[in-house]
Amino acid sequence: MQTSPHTDKKIPVQTLAELGSLPMKVALGCSALLPVSFLLGFVFTNGWDLFAFSYLQSTFFCLSISLGALFFVMIQQLTRAGWSVVLRRLSEFISLGVIPLSVLVLPIVLITLMGNDTLYEWANTETVAEDHLLHAKSPYLNTGFFALRYLIYFGSWIFLARYFLGKSVAQDATGDPELTLLMERRSGPAILLYAFTLSFAAIDFIMSLNAHWFSTIFGIYYFAAGLVGFFSFLAISLVFLRSKGLLQEPVTVEHLHDVGKLLFAFNCFWAYIAISQYLLIWYANIPEETVFFLDRQSNGWGVVSLILVIGHFAIPFVFFMSRWMKRNPKALCFWAVYLLIMNWVDIFWLVMPNMASHGESSAISFGMILINVCCTIGVGGIFVAGILKFAGEKSLMPVRDPRLEESLEFHNI
Amino acid sequence: MATTIEQPEKTKAEPQLLGLLAEFDDPHALIEASKKVRDAGYSKWDTHTPFPLHGIDEAMGIKWTILPWIVACCGLMGGTIAVSMQYWMNAVDYPFLISGKPLFSIPASIPITFELSVLLAAFGAFLGMLGLNQLPKLYNPMFKSQAFRRVTNDRFFISMDAKDAKFSEIDTGEFLNSLNPLQVEEFWSDVESPKLPRPLILALSFVGVLLIMPPALVAYKRSTTTNTPRIHIIQDMDFQPYLKTQNTTNIFADGREVRPHIEGTIPRGQYKDDNIPFYYGLKELPEDQDVIAIALQDEAKPADGKVEASKPADTPPADPSAATATEDKLADLPWVTEFPMPVTEKMMARGKESYSIYCSACHGLGGEGDGLVSLRAMELQQGTWVRPASYHTENVRNLPVGRLFHTISNGVRKMPGYAAQIPPEDRWAIVLYLRALQKSHQIDAKDLRQEEVEKLRTTK
Numbered sequence: 096m097q098t099s100p101h102t103d104k105k106i107p108v109q110t111l112a113e114l115g116s117l118p119m120k121v122a123l124g125c126s127a128l129l130p131v132s133f134l135l136g137f138v139f140t141n142g143w144d145l146f147a148f149s150y151l152q153s154t155f156f157c158l159s160i161s162l163g164a165l166f167f168v169m170i171q172q173l174t175r176a177g178w179s180v181v182l183r184r185l186s187e188f189i190s191l192g193v194i195p196l197s198v199l200v201l202p203i204v205l206i207t208l209m210g211n212d213t214l215y216e217w218a219n220t221e222t223v224a225e226d227h228l229l230h231a232k233s234p235y236l237n238t239g240f241f242a243l244r245y246l247i248y249f250g251s252w253i254f255l256a257r258y259f260l261g262k263s264v265a266q267d268a269t270g271d272p273e274l275t276l277l278m279e280r281r282s283g284p285a286i287l288l289y290a291f292t293l294s295f296a297a298i299d300f301i302m303s304l305n306a307h308w309f310s311t312i313f314g315i316y317y318f319a320a321g322l323v324g325f326f327s328f329l330a331i332s333l334v335f336l337r338s339k340g341l342l343q344e345p346v347t348v349e350h351l352h353d354v355g356k357l358l359f360a361f362n363c364f365w366a367y368i369a370i371s372q373y374l375l376i377w378y379a380n381i382p383e384e385t386v387f388f389l390d391r392q393s394n395g396w397g398v399v400s401l402i403l404v405i406g407h408f409a410i411p412f413v414f415f416m417s418r419w420m421k422r423n424p425k426a427l428c429f430w431a432v433y434l435l436i437m438n439w440v441d442i443f444w445l446v447m448p449n450m451a452s453h454g455e456s457s458a459i460s461f462g463m464i465l466i467n468v469c470c471t472i473g474v475g476g477i478f479v480a481g482i483l484k485f486a487g488e489k490s491l492m493p494v495r496d497p498r499l500e501e502s503l504e505f506h507n508i
Numbered sequence: 509m510a511t512t513i514e515q516p517e518k519t520k521a522e523p524q525l526l527g528l529l530a531e532f533d534d535p536h537a538l539i540e541a542s543k544k545v546r547d548a549g550y551s552k553w554d555t556h557t558p559f560p561l562h563g564i565d566e567a568m569g570i571k572w573t574i575l576p577w578i579v580a581c582c583g584l585m586g587g588t589i590a591v592s593m594q595y596w597m598n599a600v601d602y603p604f605l606i607s608g609k610p611l612f613s614i615p616a617s618i619p620i621t622f623e624l625s626v627l628l629a630a631f632g633a634f635l636g637m638l639g640l641n642q643l644p645k646l647y648n649p650m651f652k653s654q655a656f657r658r659v660t661n662d663r664f665f666i667s668m669d670a671k672d673a674k675f676s677e678i679d680t681g682e683f684l685n686s687l688n689p690l691q692v693e694e695f696w697s698d699v700e701s702p703k704l705p706r707p708l709i710l711a712l713s714f715v716g717v718l719l720i721m722p723p724a725l726v727a728y729k730r731s732t733t734t735n736t737p738r739i740h741i742i743q744d745m746d747f748q749p750y751l752k753t754q755n756t757t758n759i760f761a762d763g764r765e766v767r768p769h770i771e772g773t774i775p776r777g778q779y780k781d782d783n784i785p786f787y788y789g790l791k792e793l794p795e796d797q798d799v800i801a802i803a804l805q806d807e808a809k810p811a812d813g814k815v816e817a818s819k820p821a822d823t824p825p826a827d828p829s830a831a832t833a834t835e836d837k838l839a840d841l842p843w844v845t846e847f848p849m850p851v852t853e854k855m856m857a858r859g860k861e862s863y864s865i866y867c868s869a870c871h872g873l874g875g876e877g878d879g880l881v882s883l884r885a886m887e888l889q890q891g892t893w894v895r896p897a898s899y900h901t902e903n904v905r906n907l908p909v910g911r912l913f914h915t916i917s918n919g920v921r922k923m924p925g926y927a928a929q930i931p932p933e934d935r936w937a938i939v940l941y942l943r944a945l946q947k948s949h950q951i952d953a954k955d956l957r958q959e960e961v962e963k964l965r966t967t968k
Contacts, residue, residue: 378609416580418576
């Protein structure tokens with residue numbers, strides 16, 4: 096592979112640092128809402144439970160975005176994609192969000208390791224001893240192994256995110272096309288590792304909230320949700336950065352159009368996975384499986400389920416068909432924000448109904464939503480601040496990638 | 509192949525100028541030239557390139573295609589067809605309960621709806637694209653141009669159609685020359701009648717014959733009979749290892765394949781004691797309940813009377829005295845004389861339908877005991893065949909409805925019981941129809957309404 100002779104010409108190196116210190120201040124300011132939501136936990140009944148579940152929901156909402164970014168980076172390398180080179184560095188930055196999140200998830204692992212069963216009933220040895228099913232699952236669902244898997248998951252993700260960013264940044268300096276080939280070769284096995292760790296992480300942290308229930312499609316469901324979250328986040332970031340004068344020339348309407356298409360596609364994919372899961376459970380109608388949807392139809396959760404069906408899929412499906420919408424930065428940004436909120440509702444819907452009070456899943460309440468929103472903004476602040484910190488002075492575009500020229504010239508027919 | 513007769517008109521026909529071709533060797537030159545043609549106001553013209561060119565649509569002033577709308581309409585149509593089809597099939601035409609699900613439900617319909625929407629949208633996209641591009645176009649007069657052959661390789665062309673209102677041979681030619689092409693050439697209509705090449709005709713005929721063969725084979729097989737047994741293509745579906753009734757197995761200690769009811773349980777839908785007249789045709793159950801079913805066992809009733817008819821007469825004839833004894837016992841039972849359910853027009857229709865399915869084969873459509881099975885058995889002089897009873901004897905006419913119901917349920921003499929095949933509602937409906945048949949043979953003309961009399965007069 097030859098470096099393009101034009102690669103060195105007048106490509107300005109831009110960094111996120113050019114945004115000034117304001118975004119970092121805002122992000123850190125937002126993170127102050129995390130303790131606020133913790134304190135709010137004392138105001139409402141069941142406060143501590145509410146906060147614990149909200150915290151899990153918030154971290155796994157942000158994690159889904161970072162994991163989506165990691166997938167995007169690897170799949171672009173794997174498929175030797177040319178069009179996306181100008182977007183890749185930003186995605187690599189977003190994937191680094193797994194580093195702050197690994198710290199944020201640590202308390203969940205630690206309290207579970209100490210045998211606290213606020214989140215996971217299988218963490219309590221007495222419950223497990225009495226419950227035949229949990230007892231049978233205990234070789235996998237036990238606190239020690241859980242903590243070990245946490246290390247494996249986050250270790251793998253941090254390694255992958257740092258590896259692909261590191262090689263890419265190294266290329267900025269050397270312009271060595273061999274690095275591109277190297278990442279291409281590594282991305283195959285990397286995606287395998289990613290697929291396994293993501294699936295099992297979704298099973299461990301979210302599905303095992305109700306350890307009696309299981310769904311073999313659950314890992315993919317979380318993956319699909321994450322990609323919707325990531326592409327929304329990417330579209331918002333691109334429109335925001337362009338409005339601030341960053342990536343304004345390299346990222347054209349054509350790239351935004353493609354991000355919009357991918358967002359559309361993965362939103363449909365999410366709906367496809369969701370209906371696949373629902374359909375099988377609905378058809379078989381076995382109590383041990385239907386309990387998942389029963390919890391999400393009663394106590395006010397039915398409305399949330401319907402919001403997901405109509406709001407997450409049907410409405411965006413109609414609007415995302417428009418070519419004009421995807422090529423209009425403002426309209427795209429609006430729908431990206433909308434879908435990011437819907438993705439939040441999706442994770443909210445996955446996690447929160449598992450919270451049990453008096454043996455029954457607890458109803459959706461104002462307090463729950465308030466604590467959740469505060470908690471997500473707080474965790475999101477730390478998440479974004481972490482990304483900004485790690486991005487630092489690194490170029491916002493792989494300036495010497497051999498396929499950069501192709502990406503800059505990219506046109507949809 | 510016969511020689512084509514030369515047609516004088518055709519050979520004399522003047523070749524028509526169809527248009528002009530301008531050749532370029534650079535895509536950018538083509539795009540620049542296209543912009544000029546567009547601005548000059550031509551409408552019937554086209555560009556030809558070896559590969560898709562970015563920006564050519566804009567340079568040619570081509571409006572955004574309506575294809576997405578076609579695809580959207582086809583997709584919606586597919587979805588609508590799928591939903592209405594499933595509703596019609598599952599809820600209207602052939603309502604069939606599957607594991608307690610509603611006859612029509614949205615979740616169950618989603619896969620088919622999704623797939624038909626996608627299928628029709630894809631058809632719309634593919635066929636719409638072909639149609640909008642006026643494809644397939646098997647021949648184009650431009651193909652005669654030697655230069656045009658390089659259009660699939662490395663040359664770029666603009667073709668001006670002579671039908672364009674602005675077209676004139678000289679002006680348009682000069683205009684094209686002003687675009688700095690490599691050359692401008694004319695293309696003309698064909699004067700010879702185009703003939704398909706002979707090998708192509710042969711190949712097409714061969715394919716045509718091949719295509720006809722499968723439907724012809726199917727038609728032949730469907731219109732003829734054969735003595736050879738059918739071919740079992742899917743072996744494990746045709747020969748399934750399931751347990752059948754009346755067989756033995758070594759899975760269970762008692763060797764029976766059919767399992768008896770578990771002691772102290774009543775199978776779902778088989779609790780009968782809450783409506784004895786309806787289920788037994790009796791006002792109340794007699795103390796000696798065996799009498800209800802015992803009649804059949806006493807007579808060594810064969811499992812299936814119709815099959816029995818064709819077997820050699822090796823079963824001993826039933827003991828007439830025992831049979832009479834049970835007859836007497838049965839006659840004394842408190843049979844119901846009124847239908848234990850409201851008699852309706854619908855019930856009569858149901859009775860007629862069920863009668864023609866289950867009873868008419870032996871008893872005949874009129875109930876005279878002259879059904880086809882019976883006639884055939886008589887014709888073959890089968891010794892064990894007992895001619896089915898006619899309903900129009902004094903004896904049968906006097907039987908209470910409950911007794912008739914009991915006979916249908918449990919059988920009598922050679923007739924097997926039909927309780928397993930026919931639900932009780934339908935057995936009662938048959939009894940009702942049977943009563944109607946009896947009445948039809950012995951009716952007083954005064955009881956008929958005027959229109960019925962008219963109808964009887966006009967019917968031949």
